[in-house]
Amino acid sequence: MIDALAAAKSALRKAVLVRRAAIAAEAAELVTDAVAGRMMDLLHRWPVGAISVFRSFGDEIGTGPLLVRLDTAGYRIGLPIVIGKGKPLVFRQWRPGDAMASGPYGIEQPLETAPEIEPDIVIVPMAAFDVRGYRAGYGGGFYDRSLEALRAKQPILAIGLAYDEQEVEAVPRGPFDARLDHLVTPARTLSFEA
Secondary structure (H helix, E strand, C coil), rough: HHHHHHHHHHHHHHHHHHHHHHHCHHHHHHHHHHHHHHHHHCCCCCCCCCEHHHHHHHHCCCCCHHHHHHHHHCCCEEEECCCCCCCEEEEECCCCCEEEECCCHHHHEEEECCCCCCCCEECCCCCCCCCCCCCCCCCHHHHCCCCCHHHCCCCCCCEEEECCHHCCCCCCCCCCCCCEEECCCCCCCCECCC
16 A cells, blocks of 8 residues: 555656646746735735745745745744654744755755744645645655644644646545645635645
8 A cells, every 4th residue: 555655656746747847937937926926815814923935946836036025024934954854844944145054955944053943834845736735745754744743733834835737636645644724826826624
């Protein structure tokens, strides 16, 4: 069962990432502004607090404009840090202009001296998503573990961020795959009931 699930996720991930990579760079810049606006519209429903946002890597949907808007709006931003295989992420405080270090997978991250925060809202990257609120990540399980650990302490909102082209009919899932509360794409905002 586990091997079949892992194989199904791997095949899905590969197919959708090829599709994502094909999005034109010119269009991607316009999309990042649109998705930042859509995300801010969604976030106005909750009080300003601590939020985790991933820094875009490779051909992921851009989070640069969103990070600037969140900082301007007064959110305490935490960027996710991989601390080890099989472990939940740590979130370190960050503001535009802060010094960064190269982390695992070549992703820039706050310095180790930056304070840790516990986010109330986690913006989640993905390889693929379905309209039931499930996502396929990149295979490490970091966000699923992190959401489980955070939700054990307090209610946490998990909001996916992706291109519309990353949608699939159904994401293969197991018992430990965390469901999103909302998903924002350039064209729409989806909410998922518990």
